[in-house]
Amino acid sequence: MIDGRIMKGIGGFYYVDTEDGLYECRARGIFRKNKQTPLVGDRVQISVVDEEKKIGVVETLYKRDSELIRPPIANIEKALIVFSVKNPTPHLSLLDRFIVLAERENLEIVIILTKVDLDDENLTEKIKGIYELTGYKVIPVSSKTKENIDKVKEELKNSVVVFAGPSGVGKSSLLNEIDSEFKLQTGEVSEKIKRGKHTTRHAELLKLQCGGIVADTPGFSSLTLDDIDENELKDYFIEFDEVDSCRFGNKCRHENEPSCGVKEAAETGEISKIRYNSYIQLLNEIRQGKRRY
Known part of the structure; x- marks a missing residue:
């Protein structure tokens, strides 16, 4: 048996990072019977079926410290919530939805404002004023001018971090700037609907050269709070x-x-x-x- 962490899950296969390398695994049927679904980020125990081909089976799911429903990902410590100041225009009610879901899981929250080089309406300072007054750290960045890329790297060191935000705000572009080994697909914002095209198709954990692990997740245009009680x-x-x-x-x-x-x-x-x-x-x-x- 080997301990590891699920880095990616596609089509019923789970790719588990261990001290002995990356294994492609199926999950035991008992999980389905118990209505358990392994998630990206889960700490697991696997048995090895074929060492040469790095094939295994997920035998045990360890207790989760946190669990996000959308994106479905476990054991995240910090949320970097990424919104652009332009193309697409930021919707603060959507930003607050992300914050509520991250707060519910007791995650440390940092707000990243991208595309600040395009800001011709002073939205960066307005948004900073709102959320810094609230108590959150806000980092304005530009993948084009490299502004504050180093500050984002500092937030990522020695942490398991989720990058979350709507489509088209530049999450993948930012990750490509943070780590030169990444070649994540990026997309343009639709001129017709002013929303981003989905370029990240599934949640995946990525190891960083600067230390730590980051989750690049699919973007969302809306988030529901159906499982939150009005009193909480x-x-x-x-x-x-x-x-x-x-x-x-x-x-x-x-x-x-x-x-x-x-x-x-x-x-x-x-x-x-x-x-x-x-x-x-x-x-x-x-x-x-x-x-x-």
Whole structure:
């Protein structure tokens, strides 16, 4: 038996990185019977079927420290959420969805703003202002001018990191700049719909020359929060915790309650009004989703 980590999964085959090399594995049928599906990032134990051909079988799935549903990936420590300031135009409500899902898994979050060399509307500073006020690190980058590529490398060292964000924002281009050994396929933004074409077809872990492991994942145009309860959503807007307690304490949803400190903080600028409005929008979407079932 050998311990390893699933680096890629395609068509029922799992490619497991071990100290003895990379093995192509099938998973035991018992996982399907127990309604378990191995994920990229899983720490596993395998048995070797053919050492020469590097073929094995996944025998054991170890307990996960974290699990993202979309992208489906396990044991990530940090989320680098990548959005462009132009082509495509950033939708902050979508960015907040990514943040909520990462916060739910207790991941460290860093926001990467790409294509800053195209920013002719000062969106970079506006977005930085919103999310740095919230408490997140924001790194503006340009694959074209190489601005702050070194800072992104520092975030990747000695960590298992997911690169997540919509299609067309330049995730693959950025990874190609970070590591010269990568030759990831990149795509252009559709002129008709102003959204990116999908170039990453599956989640895959990639080893970096600078140390650490990164997941390049398919881009998404929308993310649902169907499995999040409306009462817990506020816990994933971390700036709310910094506001003095509301009249109703932890039971306050920061919506229509009187004497709500969070609502007052949004009005005074102590916290971002844009972020607060995003919270209300997501709260309503969760409720509407629950009504459909």
